[in-house]
Amino acid sequence: MSRQTQAIIHADALLQNFKTLAYTAKQSQSMAVIKADAYGHGAVNVARILQHVSSRFAVAIMEEAVALREAGITAPIVVLEGAHQAKECEMAWQYNCILVMHCTEQLQWMQKCEAHKRPHIWLKVDSGMHRLGFPLEHIAQIVEQHQVLITKETTLVTHFASADDPDNDFTQTQMSAFKKSVASLSMPVSLANSPASVNWPSTQAQWNRLGIGIYGGKVTTAEPSESPDSAHLPHLLPAMTLRSSIIALRDIPANESVGYGQTWRATKPSKIATVAIGYADGYPRHCPNGTPVLIRGQRASLVGRVSMDMITIDVTHINNVSVGDVVELWGENISISEVAQHAGTIDYELMTRISSRVPRIVRYQ
Numbered sequence: 001m002s003r004q005t006q007a008i009i010h011a012d013a014l015l016q017n018f019k020t021l022a023y024t025a026k027q028s029q030s031m032a033v034i035k036a037d038a039y040g041h042g043a044v045n046v047a048r049i050l051q052h053v054s055s056r057f058a059v060a061i062m063e064e065a066v067a068l069r070e071a072g073i074t075a076p077i078v079v080l081e082g083a084h085q086a087k088e089c090e091m092a093w094q095y096n097c098i099l100v101m102h103c104t105e106q107l108q109w110m111q112k113c114e115a116h117k118r119p120h121i122w123l124k125v126d127s128g129m130h131r132l133g134f135p136l137e138h139i140a141q142i143v144e145q146h147q148v149l150i151t152k153e154t155t156l157v158t159h160f161a162s163a164d165d166p167d168n169d170f171t172q173t174q175m176s177a178f179k180k181s182v183a184s185l186s187m188p189v190s191l192a193n194s195p196a197s198v199n200w201p202s203t204q205a206q207w208n209r210l211g212i213g214i215y216g217g218k219v220t221t222a223e224p225s226e227s228p229d230s231a232h233l234p235h236l237l238p239a240m241t242l243r244s245s246i247i248a249l250r251d252i253p254a255n256e257s258v259g260y261g262q263t264w265r266a267t268k269p270s271k272i273a274t275v276a277i278g279y280a281d282g283y284p285r286h287c288p289n290g291t292p293v294l295i296r297g298q299r300a301s302l303v304g305r306v307s308m309d310m311i312t313i314d315v316t317h318i319n320n321v322s323v324g325d326v327v328e329l330w331g332e333n334i335s336i337s338e339v340a341q342h343a344g345t346i347d348y349e350l351m352t353r354i355s356s357r358v359p360r361i362v363r364y365q
């Protein structure tokens with residue numbers, strides 16, 4: 001039997017999540033962010049599934065846009081890091097992409113590009129994240145000096161540092177500073193990613209850039225039970241189920257250890273299942289003892305270190321457990337956020353790290 005390690009991609013969840021988020025931002029247009037192979041879900045898969053609801057897509061770099069074009073995706077593509085070299089300006093025109101330019105060097109490349117081969121550009125503004133973008137105080141001057149590059153399409157973009165935290169008013173600070181510095185420009189703007197769109201609806205503008213939310217990842221640090229405002233939180237479905245199967249079972253006596261470094265020791269006679277997934281597949285090596293999985297409808301715990309190709313699970317409490325049983329690592333029953341918390345990371349990293357060794361299988365219902 002072939003190895004049963006797969007990432008099931010739920011097309012209906014992607015569609016529903018996109019529609020849910022876009023519906024809560026009716027005054028805006030929403031585009032799906034499908035950089036980093038659509039956060040590990042397969043960019044071509046996701047673009048094909050969402051192309052009738054997302055009128056544009058966003059990626060990080062030109063190579064990602066070219067791969068989508070070669071797969072037949074026709075919607076305009078926004079390239080969030082803009083051009084990494086001068087020749088990408090003409091490439092962007094050729095491939096119907098919009099470059100988000102963040103520095104003067106990129107604008108100089110654009111000016112050298114033949115006028116009829118210039119792509120549309122957006123301009124990135126640094127409103128406080130201090131990662132990319134023109135300083136707030138320079139943006140009006142940049143626009144004035146580069147009128148030859150500005151079209152009706154040219155949108156001013158900024159990105160928030162803490163939009164997932166509804167209690168951190170830095171989002172409000174960034175938004176106010178941004179709005180003040182671009183007020184005189186009357187150009188379209190794009191502010192919200194999925195956490196901002198959900199937690200700070202006032203950030204919804206001409207274009208929202210939706211990433212983690214469409215994949216069903218966590219968009220807020222607010223706990224539904226803790227937040228009186230949580231009624232507004234959208235119900236998002238996991239778009240990926242990572243699963244594998246049991247390839248071996250053994251009974252061990254009390255006091256025996258399991259795995260590299262002997263980091264777990266049985267306190268009583270135990271049944272240990274070996275599952276065909278490891279850190280080479282993208283299952284995090286940092287997952288500690290106690291990280292949950294689902295087998296036969298029951299939660300069970302990771303025991304011992306994650307190896308390159310395998311993990312070990314304590315299945316002592318599961319009746320009739322057998323070689324071949326399906327194991328859910330995350331998905332409909334085990335939330336990816338819970339696993340991320342155990343691994344000391346975030347949903348984004350877990351999704352994007354699933355390696356090419358794991359086939360993505362698209363399910364339509």
Ligand SMILES: Cc1ncc(COP(=O)(O)O)c(C=O)c1O
Binds near residue numbers: 033192195210211213
């Ligand atoms: C500039 C930019 N916009 C939008 C997004 C999408 O953000 P999210 O996945 O949090 O919705 C990202 C993701 O990192 C980004 O870098």
